[in-house]
Amino acid sequence: MTDHPHTVLIVDDDEDIRDILREVLTDEGFSVEMARDGQEGLDRLRSGVFCLVLLDLMMPRKDGWAFRAEQQLDPLIRDVPVVVITASGAARLELLGGIKAVLHKPMSYDAILTTVRAHC
Amino acid sequence: MTALRDILREHDAELVAAAAPAQRSAARALRQVRRALGADDVVDDDAADDGALLSAVTAARLRRALRRVAAAAGVTPTWAEWEAIDDALDGPRLQAADADAADADADAAADADPIDASAELARLRVLMRAVIEQVPLAVAIVEAPSGRRLIANERNVAILGRLAPEAAAGIDGYGVYEGFRDDGTRLGARDWPVARSLISGEVVNGEVVELRRGDGTTVFIRISASPIKDDAGQTVAAISIFEDVTAERHLQDGVRFLAEASQLLGSSLDYEQTLKTLATLAVPRLGDWCAVEMLRPDGTSEQLAVAHIDPTKVELAVALRDRWPPDPAAARGMPHVLRTGAAELWPEVTDEMLVEGASDAEHLAHSRALGLRSAMVVPIVVNARVLGALTIVAAESGRRYTPADLLLVQEVAARAGLAVENAALYRTTQDAVRMREDFLAVASHELKTPLTALHLQVARLQGQAKKGPVVVDAERLERLDRQVGRLMRLVEQLLDVSRLTAGKLALDVGDVDLRELAAAAIGRVDAGSDGGVHGGGREGVDEGTGITLTSSGPAVGRWDKGRLEQVLANLIGNATKYGAGKPIDVDVSGDNDVVRLTVTDRGIGIPLADHERIFHRFERAVSASNFGGIGLGLWIVQQIVAAHRGTVSVKSIPGEGASFMVALPRRPSEVSG
Numbered sequence: 100m101t102d103h104p105h106t107v108l109i110v111d112d113d114e115d116i117r118d119i120l121r122e123v124l125t126d127e128g129f130s131v132e133m134a135r136d137g138q139e140g141l142d143r144l145r146s147g148v149f150c151l152v153l154l155d156l157m158m159p160r161k162d163g164w165a166f167r168a169e170q171q172l173d174p175l176i177r178d179v180p181v182v183v184i185t186a187s188g189a190a191r192l193e194l195l196g197g198i199k200a201v202l203h204k205p206m207s208y209d210a211i212l213t214t215v216r217a218h219c
Numbered sequence: 220m221t222a223l224r225d226i227l228r229e230h231d232a233e234l235v236a237a238a239a240p241a242q243r244s245a246a247r248a249l250r251q252v253r254r255a256l257g258a259d260d261v262v263d264d265d266a267a268d269d270g271a272l273l274s275a276v277t278a279a280r281l282r283r284a285l286r287r288v289a290a291a292a293g294v295t296p297t298w299a300e301w302e303a304i305d306d307a308l309d310g311p312r313l314q315a316a317d318a319d320a321a322d323a324d325a326d327a328a329a330d331a332d333p334i335d336a337s338a339e340l341a342r343l344r345v346l347m348r349a350v351i352e353q354v355p356l357a358v359a360i361v362e363a364p365s366g367r368r369l370i371a372n373e374r375n376v377a378i379l380g381r382l383a384p385e386a387a388a389g390i391d392g393y394g395v396y397e398g399f400r401d402d403g404t405r406l407g408a409r410d411w412p413v414a415r416s417l418i419s420g421e422v423v424n425g426e427v428v429e430l431r432r433g434d435g436t437t438v439f440i441r442i443s444a445s446p447i448k449d450d451a452g453q454t455v456a457a458i459s460i461f462e463d464v465t466a467e468r469h470l471q472d473g474v475r476f477l478a479e480a481s482q483l484l485g486s487s488l489d490y491e492q493t494l495k496t497l498a499t500l501a502v503p504r505l506g507d508w509c510a511v512e513m514l515r516p517d518g519t520s521e522q523l524a525v526a527h528i529d530p531t532k533v534e535l536a537v538a539l540r541d542r543w544p545p546d547p548a549a550a551r552g553m554p555h556v557l558r559t560g561a562a563e564l565w566p567e568v569t570d571e572m573l574v575e576g577a578s579d580a581e582h583l584a585h586s587r588a589l590g591l592r593s594a595m596v597v598p599i600v601v602n603a604r605v606l607g608a609l610t611i612v613a614a615e616s617g618r619r620y621t622p623a624d625l626l627l628v629q630e631v632a633a634r635a636g637l638a639v640e641n642a643a644l645y646r647t648t649q650d651a652v653r654m655r656e657d658f659l660a661v662a663s664h665e666l667k668t669p670l671t672a673l674h675l676q677v678a679r680l681q682g683q684a685k686k687g688p689v690v691v692d693a694e695r696l697e698r699l700d701r702q703v704g705r706l707m708r709l710v711e712q713l714l715d716v717s718r719l720t721a722g723k724l725a726l727d728v729g730d731v732d733l734r735e736l737a738a739a740a741i742g743r744v745d746a747g748s749d750g751g752v753h754g755g756g757r758e759g760v761d762e763g764t765g766i767t768l769t770s771s772g773p774a775v776g777r778w779d780k781g782r783l784e785q786v787l788a789n790l791i792g793n794a795t796k797y798g799a800g801k802p803i804d805v806d807v808s809g810d811n812d813v814v815r816l817t818v819t820d821r822g823i824g825i826p827l828a829d830h831e832r833i834f835h836r837f838e839r840a841v842s843a844s845n846f847g848g849i850g851l852g853l854w855i856v857q858q859i860v861a862a863h864r865g866t867v868s869v870k871s872i873p874g875e876g877a878s879f880m881v882a883l884p885r886r887p888s889e890v891s892g
Contacts, residue, residue, distance in 0.1 A: 115672035115698065116672050118672075118698070119671075119676055123675060157664065186663065186665075186668055204668060204670070205674045207678065
């Protein structure tokens, strides 16, 4: 648990993606927490203070859409900005509500840093 | 009113005298005329009159004398009376022309009148009679102005069905015939062409009328009519000539129907709706009934459409079919056509046929009530494959189908077959396109994830390299290698799909021990390398997965080792992925002919409804978002097993796990099929 104002929550079911994002962001001085699916992501989000959520969409148990739906209903975590990371096209992005940005895989190193810096 | 017959009686002596010198013959002939006109109250000895010989000259003299005395008395003989007179005067002479020759010579010598013209007239009259009877048309001549029938040849009866006595009397009786125009309106008595010729002198050329005959049957007749005028231009009669153009009309209707049907069949890819419309279009052009029966994939058939002008009859037909479904083994009719693909033509539906086709007395009664007369059943065929049958039946119209009708309906059915095939091909193509799109979406998603990780790793290293020496440890290298490995396997799967789809899977066959192969595959999983084809979810869930291998009997066969490694990797990989971390059993057991591989997990299992589907390309029993992988694994397994002439099957209870069984013949090359 951390109250660091520059903590990013990474929600992705793919270990390799989680690891490299953690490394990239830690290198740049951000603090990082990780979750393997939407449910774990919500649990983490509720128990900490985050400047941004990097959210994958296709995940087991609870996917990105379900994560967003539940997040928007919870006033305590509703305002945490969310950037979606997806390998899909524009599939059902409109159902995600007011997300800040979409990063399409494979995104560049700089794109990640620029996006995260804009919010943290 | 003085009638002709009165004049005949009163002026008998004068007429006989005018026929001199053949007065005896003339007297006999006049008696016959009187009798023909119903004027003779004396019953003569028929035998005596039968032999009456009258020369053309004498006959001509008698006609002239008759005309003279009639004119003097103010009487104009009717056409019919002249007919009767001619019959009486010419008949006997025709029967004994030779015997009459001498008499004629004597007449010629004794009389200076231009008798040759009269003889010629009489001959022409005989000729006309012959022509009227022999011409393959119905000819009727009616008298002006009454419209009374004078002459009607035999063909009138053939076409009209009967010569209505009401119509014989005059124009007002013509309405007894039920004639209809193209627009369906009925002809009144004075609308008939011959009536118009009489009344207004109109010349009618080839007007087609639909005639409903007394027995309920329908014919199309083409009528021409014109007035007959005398030298003074006065209409004395009218002639009506008509022919039965039903066959021609049906052909025209058929061609028009074919054109419309072709357009219809080519206009839509919804073939079910199209065939329903086709049935409606066929009625009443081709028949009183039209039904479309289509075969289902399981070999049974269903009635897609049934049409009749009268909706209540359609309901009746549907109800009859529900109650007495057609016997699929029937020796003729629709089921037979569906079985054999051979068209059937029944020019005459006989009562025996109805009896044969009926299930019971009630069924027979209903069948009889439909009044079926003639029928055609043709298969809807594409590439020698029977898709359905088109049935056309004539009932109340009384139409009888000919081989020409059958050809036409076969042509329509062939086009219907193409339409059905087109629609099916279109659906298949659409499905394939959709499936490919799904596949590309999933494949690109799966490819992008390891590609992203790889890309970012390299970018990070590049960034670090700019600042100073980079230390690459074993763990980082292993991670890079793992991502490259994921990409390679995915690309390999995609290539497999393309190879298998193209049917180019060449087996590299050798002696393979499936037990050893299974042990090696399990070893790869246990060693922690990513032996499965699945994508994500490696950590945690897989830990502690114990895979047990059991075996019995021979396990060696002539197979492709590399391909069977793929099968094992897929099945064990799936078991690991969906096995909920519980123990997995792998069993290899063989006998003389077959070796069976069974991979059993105790995981989430597969719903029964999905057991077949999971072997399709790009299919998964669970949604794509829940598990990685591109849904190709089982399809590839099945293709490889099939290439070895083996089988793969699944048993599963949802929530309790799944068991995949592969049966491989030990010597696939000796298995036929």
